[in-house]
Structure formats: structure tokens, C-alpha cells
Amino acid sequence: MDVTLPDEHRMIQQTVRDFCETELEPIAQEIEDEHRFPAEIFEQLADLDVMGVPITEEYGGLGGDTLMYAIVTEEIGRVSGSVGLSYAAHTSLATKPIELFGTDEQKERWLRPLATGEYLGGWALTEPGSGSDASDMDTTARKDGDEWIIDGTKQFITNASEAGSVLVKAVTDPDAGYDGISTFIVDPEEDDGFEVTTVWDKMGLNASPTCELSLDSVRVPEDRLLGEEGEGWTQTMKTLDGGRISIAALSTGLAQGAFEHAKEYATQREQFDRPISEFDAIRDKLVDMHRKTERARLLTHRAACLYDDGEPVTKDSALAKLDASEAAREVAEDAVQVLGGYGYTTDFAPQRFYRDAKLMEIGEGTSEIQHLVIGRELGL
Template sequence: MTVPVSQEYEAVRKTAREYAQNELKPIYREYNEKGEFPYDLVEDMAEVGLRGIMVPVEYGGVGMDMLSHAIVMEEVSAVWPSAGIKMDEGLMRYLRMFGTEEQKERYLPKLCSGEYVDAIALSEPDYGSDFAGIETTAERDGDEYVLNGSKMWVTNAGKSDLMVVTAKTDQPERHRGISLFLIETQNNDGCTVEPGIDMMGFDASESHEVVLDDCRVPEENLLGEENGGFYHTMKMLEENRVSVAARGLGIAVGAYDASKQYITEREQFGKKIGEFQAIQHKIADMAVQIENSKHLVYNAARLCDDGEPFDTEASMAKLYASEAAHDVASEAVQIHGGYGYTKEFPVQMFFRDAKGIEIYEGTSEIQKNVIAKNVME
């Protein structure tokens, strides 16, 4: 029971699975309880080829494709979803797609190696799904832009070296008035990262509010076309949604695997609980949802790799895989009973993290809007 892939991709899976089992599984609980991530692992991931997977080799990346990235994300997230977030390539995608040659040469090698930690600042306190309504501004002042505003839910901001920020360069406009800027956060007094937000899940991956107060950015750090940032972001999110869908798939697989092990160990009424039909039906439902998720995720990834349109398929994968992750993780907690409600077992982590997958990178409702618009044209 699996979606077939070539030996090359199975080798990628083997590397990612061994790394996750040997390096991440022994430490995930410790760092989840601390509420922090060991960022030295980012460089370790890079050394074994798990970071910058889609970045060309000439810029320090691995030079592989979206399906490889999805498989790695799946395997890592099946053990520790917070670590999957650290493999996200959103900022690298922005640079790969829209960066100048100088920007690519300057930043991509450091991001791929893990020397630089990256962050993306899109949402604002009052604007999440309504991305075109953002109020952060960027005004020209000589050969610089001056940014003012507040950004929300910025993952990695507390440790970031480089951040992409969206801001209005043409305020009366909505979609056509947004631009992207690269901010070197460690050397900018106008960029303040607030303390981490106490969230429901992804315990080892903090998100922050970022305040921009007369934050000066040199004009050469404009990313892509001025006023083209909305459209650049939509293109970036097409790929990112496949990545997030793969993370959802991994969460479901992790919860499923934990449940299959538990039902062979736990006894009630004089026999293993896996012998009860009620439990067997739960396992069957989980298996079907995982298989469906895998087909959707891998299909979207392959379309991306083939240069075919995949906007609809990416949204389908993100919608289904995120909701399947939530359902599978919920049933995993139920199978574990009282123990599933404790931090002694990983299923509670998968359950809490799964809810985040349904929300960020476009909520399930936004994905349905995208799908409906595309299939009804």
C-alpha cells in the first residue's frame, strides 16, 4: 500500500527517515517541553542534504525537485513536525523564483547551509486571509525604502538572519500595490521581534509579532518587481502548499504508525486491543485517508516538477492532507485512550500540530475558494 516512486526517491526517503529516527526522535520531547528548537540541527540537516532541496547546486542547494522535498518533509514531520517547519523553503523559493543574480549569490548559499535562519512576514494582526488588505507601508527615501507597520505569526523571527516582508508601496491599491523586501534582521534597528506567542501546537517552533518602525531597507533588497509582491507571493504559495500538505501527510503517518504499535501492546478484557473490530475499523479509516493524501501530495509535486499548472492540485492536496492529518491524529488519541491525552506518547503532539496545518499557508476555506474558482472556470 503505497504510491510508487523510483529508486532515486526511495533513496531520498531512506536518508530522511534514518535522520529523523536517529537524530530527531530521541530529542523531540525534550525540546517540545522547553518550547525551543536546537538551531544547530538546521546545519546538520543541511549536511545530510535535507535543506535547500529545490535550490540549484550552483547556489549551494541540493538541486532536486518538489517530489524529493515532499518526501523529506513527510518523513521528518512523521517524527517531529516542528523540525519539518525548519526545512521549509519559502524564502528560498522567493529568491529562486524572483531574486536577482546578486541576491541569489548573496543569500541562498547561507540559507541552504543553515548559516542563516530565514523567516517570512506576510500576515498582520488585522489581515490574515485578506492578504491584499495589509497596512504595512514602504515609502521611498532616496536609495532606500522606509517600512512601518506590524507583522504577525512570523515563524523563526526570533532567530532569523534574513526575513522577507510584504508592504504597500502603492497604498490606494490592494493586489497591485504590494512589494517584497529582504531585511537582514540582525543589523536593523527598525525591526523589532516581540516575544514568542504561546500557541496550541508546534511547541518547538515559535512564532512572533514583528514591529517595523522606520525600518530602512536598501533599494537593492527589493525582491522581484515593485508592486508585484502579491502575485509573486501567490506563485511562491503554490509550491509552499505542496510542502505544507506533505507536512500534514507526515503528521498523519506519524499518528498512524504510533497507533499501529500501541494496539499490539495494550491489552483490555484479556486481549490486545488490536483484536477488537472497533479499533480495526479506525485503523482502516486512517489508512485510507493517508493513501488518499499521498496520492494528492505526490500528484501535485509531480505536476510542479513537470512544469504543468498545479495551483488547483496544490490546494486540493493542502485541503485534504491537512484535514486528514487532523482526523487521523484525533483517532490516534482516541485509540490511546487516557494515555493519548498525556505527553508520554507522541499522538497528542500530532493532534495539536495538525490543527495548525489546517490554518496556515491558507486556511481550508481559502483552499476551497481556490479550488471552486479554478474548477468552475
């Protein structure tokens, strides 16, 4: 545990850690094997009052800062990447934008149930053909009296099949480029024409639903527009600044979990009458795993603190996300290697961390896009 954290942060960290070890770890592989979304875990997280960590208490949140949120996300990721991914998407992408850009009425109606954990949220940006150019979207919204009519398809949307609300990005002015994109709050249960058409089987993270959505003439009232018309892309960039911190935190958790499993195995497994951790090859590997994890944590905490101080964080959040996601994959791969043949079996956790970690280098901007973002911020 990081003893340099403020007391309140350490208390939350310990509470979430105890919960994850007691309630989540025993079923972490099971829910992955069954491709089952663990609704009961999220109900318990709501009981712990951590579903809205960085959301103001006025609207049902915990009133914590981004650093506290990063710590909670890391602790969940340390045990289950799937639960951590759904948690991060709910908080950073589906909930925080309503606090940042919503009206008082929208916050009361839509933010409160998200922050209290009454239900999960989703955020629908990516489309089947958009790839890394997320602004290249075919989903449209046109005004019809006092309603908007939304048509299009969204791809790789976390939580959509479980969500009580989804923030949908759509083009409202095809001639305005980035300034022609807007954000709408869609109710999957009540709004006709919203359909989850696919829940993808994936390489990992299968207890977190990743969906394709169809929006077929979905009518929403004009008060479902989040912020002003044409502000959707500006909102997206600000949302991703915070979202990348959460993915960095989740990646750090995956790395930490993989390291701990490898260390435990290496100190107990004996070859040639001594623990394999005493052999240079294994010891050096474990040291490097620890170094990469600590570096990822420091970069993540730095970005979170800058965000909390109101400083620009585009470069720092991208740097944290880039480093932590690559660290997660490298540390998890080494954990599999430390365990040898056992590391390749589902009886041991490293294989799960390894499969889960790969998405961290893809979601919320690939590693290649993070290089692009950082380069721009450096004036390159």
C-alpha cells in the first residue's frame, strides 16, 4: 500500500482492496469463463458508495478527487480487469460528462442514479468504420420539432447491454466538421429503436460486455442534448483526458495483480532445493516487473493530481496511459513466464491478466495515437 497517500485515500484503498479480495477474487476466473456480467458485484460496489467516486455529493457521488478514483480503479483491476473496465467506463465516460456538461435538471435525472450505482452507464463514440479517427462518424441526429431523431451504428461500446443510460455522439451539422458533433443522453429501456445487436466474444475481459448498437430513428426530447449543439467533440476530448487516467490506473492494477501472483509463486515454488525467486533469471524478472508497475503508478498519480489541480493534462494523461498499458502487457507476459506451464493454464491468474492487458493498449486511443497526442503536445 502507498503510505504517501492522504489518510482518506488510504482508507478507501483498503476498503476496496478488502472487498475485492473477499468478494471478487473468488469468482474472477469463473465470470470470465462464463462470459457473465457480475451484476451482484456492482450492487456491492454501490453499497460501498464508490460508483461515483469523483462525482459531487450533491448528486449522490462520493465527492472524491481523481486521485481517489484512480486508486479505486487500480484496486479493482488488481483482481479483475473485466470489472475494472466496466467500472472505469461507467465512471469516466458515462457519468463524469453529465456532471461536467449537463444542466441541473439533467444532473438530477441522469447523473444521480449513475453516481449512486442504481444502474451502469455507457458511452457510444466508436463506429464500425471509424477506427482511430473517432470523429469520422456516420451516426446522425436531426431536429424534428422538439425532438431529435438519431440514426446510426456504434461499435465496441462497453456496458451497453447493461446500461440505464448511454451517451451517444452524433453528427448534427454535416458541414461543420468537428463543430458539427453533439452528445445525446439515450435511455436503452424507454427509447424505441435502440438495440444491442452484438455482444462480442473477446480475447479477454469477457465479463465486461462490449457491444454493437443500432440506433434506428431513435427519438429523444430536446432536453436530452448534453451541453450545446456542436460541443460534442470538445466534450469528447475533455472526457478522454480523464478517461485515459482511468485506463492508466486500471493498467497499473493489472500489472500489480500479475506481479503479485508471480512473486507468490516464485517464492513458494522450489527447484534444485531452493525457491526459484533466488535464481538470478527469476529475481531480475520480478524486479523489472516491480519497476515497471511503480513507474506506471507514479505517472498515473501525477496525471490525476494535475487533473485535480485544474492543470492541462492532455500530455500527462496520454503519457500515463501509454506507459501503464504497455507495462501491464509486459508484466503480465512475464508473470506467465515465471509460472512456466502453470502460467498458461486457467488454474492460475497470470493468463487472465495477460489477455486482459492487451486491450489497454487499444481502448481509449491506441498506443500509436498516444504517441501522436504526446508528440503534438511536445510541439513535434
